[in-house]
Amino acid sequence: MYRTHNCGELCKKDIGKEVILSGWIQKIRNLGSLFFIDIRDYFGITQLIFPKERVNISLGKEFLIKVIGKVVERLSKNYNIYTGEIEILVSHLEILNYSSPIPFSIENKTDGNEEIRMRYRYLDLRRNPIKNNLILRHDIALETRNFLSKNGFLEIETPILINETPEGARSFVVPSRTHVGKFYALSQSPQLFKQLLMIGGIDKYFQIVKCFRDEDARSDRQIEFTQIDCEMSFVEVNDVLIFFEHFVKHLFKKMKNIQLDPFPCISYYDAIKMYGTDSPDIRFDMSFIELNDLVQKKNINFLKEQELVIGIKVTKCNNIHDKINFFLKKIKNKNFLWIQYLLDKTFLYSKQNFMNKEFLKILVKRFQAKPGDLLFISFGKKRKTREILGKIRLEIAHYLNLINYKIFKPLWIIDLPLFEWEEKFKRYKAVHHPFTSPKEEDIHLLEKSPEHIRSKSYDLIINGIEIGGGSIRIHNKNIQNIIFKHLGLSTKEIESKFGFFIKAFEYGTPPHGGIAFGLDRFMNLLEGNDNIKNFIAFPKNNYGQDMMINAPSFLKDEKLKELHLR
Known part of the structure; x- marks a missing residue:
């Protein structure tokens, strides 16, 4: 018999029972006269304890062992796991299988990068998150x-x-x-x-x-x-x-x-018109406001020739213009401008030579902006303009932490x-x-x-x-x-x-x-x-390769001939 119980089910009511457990060694702690081992299987972790003189064999992480022992109350309790109030006083230990040194730590937060974990995916599967x-x-x-x-x-x-x-x-x-x-x-x-x-x-x-x-x-x-x-x-x-x-x-x-x-x-056309994408994130607002009529009416020279002029409003963003300037340097397209409506009802804005106070006040009215709000305006060809502002909208939301990651908005x-x-x-x-x-x-x-x-x-x-x-x-x-x-x-x-x-x-x-x-x-x-x-249990990497089994691979000439490919 390999086990009477699994490593995740024993608790305080089982104290006094003789049990058999099998699992992999998660941790080993040598405290001089006492030896502690955390043993792990699919179901959980149980702590083992035994006097050092009973350990007459060399043990290592991920060795597969079988133990026989008695459930006793644990002195130093761990209330984060179900088995944290008990431990097994081991009377017999048997190695079922040895393990080579592991290529990365089998922990919730591992030190293994994606490539090494995919190469040894069977070990990665032992980690709780996977x-x-x-x-x-x-x-x-x-x-x-x-x-x-x-x-x-x-x-x-x-x-x-x-x-x-x-x-x-x-x-x-x-x-x-x-x-x-x-x-x-x-x-x-x-x-x-x-x-x-x-x-x-x-x-x-x-x-x-x-x-x-x-x-x-x-x-x-x-x-x-x-x-x-x-x-x-x-x-x-x-x-x-x-x-x-x-x-x-x-x-x-x-x-x-x-x-x-x-x-x-909403229709595809309205999604493009309002958000610049057919897959909008609506956890935050910031839908597009069209400004062509306003630009034409006020004869704003550098904007009136544009096919489309649209904007978004970001609320309560006072005194962040330095951050915005840093953020905007990452955007390659330069057909946009921003306006910061300050708490004292004055303005900070890009493209200094093209703005006047009258137009700024009209924009504030169109956007229904309040002091502390930030306005972004994008202009150019219709499709590209909406696409760029859609990306800016999303980047701003991430950059300014406007997204509540705990909610879902389908x-x-x-x-x-x-x-x-x-x-x-x-x-x-x-x-x-x-x-x-x-x-x-x-x-x-x-x-x-x-x-x-x-x-x-x-x-x-x-x-x-x-x-x-x-x-x-x-x-x-x-x-x-x-x-x-x-x-x-x-x-x-x-x-x-x-x-x-x-x-x-x-x-x-x-x-x-x-x-x-x-x-x-x-x-x-x-x-x-x-x-x-x-x-995914056994995924491919970003190049379509299975790093563990080395697929895709070449076929021998005999196989190619059999398939009439030679």
Whole structure:
């Protein structure tokens, strides 16, 4: 028998029991006549004590040991852990396995950098922060399955090896040994298959699914990632938003005991207009105020020729102009100015030669500014100006500690454009994916003005991070064919890549729609972390490499020949 109890369950009521424990040595403390060892397993830590003469073997950190002993009351208690009131008076110790010197400390706060911890990931998993993240991931997956199942969703697995389809990112390809010269692609998402499930009469589907995209990895993105993927029949946009708002609120309440407010809903165009981004952080205000009319009316020379003049107000920022100057030096674009409205109702401002007191007072009125407020004004081409001020807005919020990191502010962004123009290839590409339905009122623009079409799409943004996205799908064969052609696909390519899918539309395709949530990114947000690798058991680094198993790697010539690649 390796253990009668685990290392996290013994407490004061167990005093006097004879027990057997097995685990790894966390710490060793030699106090002369007495020897103390902290032994650790998956469940926790227990302190061992025995006279030094009983230790006739050499021990080291991460040795795996088995001990037999008696539970006794601990003199120097540690109330930070469950087992902190007891210790085990050891009568027998056995080494189950030895450990080489460890490359980094197995502690909550380790001295190991990311590279070394990924190389020895199996050791990193022993640390509580990583272990607890994986436990939380399990709990969220379980809660997701229970919630969706109780609401009529059926969990169905879809293929991983599929044909390559134009979904926006590069696909990983897999050569076929038995079909010479042909390749599979690893699925970027279950998109087509979940739509086919709806055509097949499945009412509601979900899957916690691995997806693969051959793109640059980074702290919030991996080349293989996990989605909570969902689809529903006979729904419109509001049906999806209402249900999945309820779903997200349920997870926050269940996992973190956080009650979220109702999710506001704004259009893509309003998000860009108000915040300069389609994923705004609304934990703080500072929405854009347009100033073109004011500039024209007051004939402000250096601004009236600009395509767009907009600004933001930062409240209660008196006497910080020195900090602001330091902050602004980091911004490469110089098409902006700032005005500090001081407590004595005088002004400090950049671009001294272009300001006059009358205009400053008019600006104060437009912004409804109060003494102590700080105004930022950006100008130039519309798109770039909004983009720059959006970044300034976010940087200022971080720099001036305006963000409450303990709160979560979700919102839906709806009505994203159906297409965007790719100048490099002289063609349109889908903003979401090629199967997203246009809004009915915009369908008449399909032939002549596709760039102005709004889609029945929606993204869930929480604290400025895109957590999920989806759309109502096209269920009309003719509209789907027109969309494909706008994306530059010929009739032959449509038939080759999507013939099976278009054919399915001929058999009574129901209206349907869905959404997918990034599980890794959702957990990262929920825990206030800054790296999704901490929530994946065996992640890749930012170059798409597995440092532990040394993947990707070269294949031998024999294998390449077998796959017809030589």
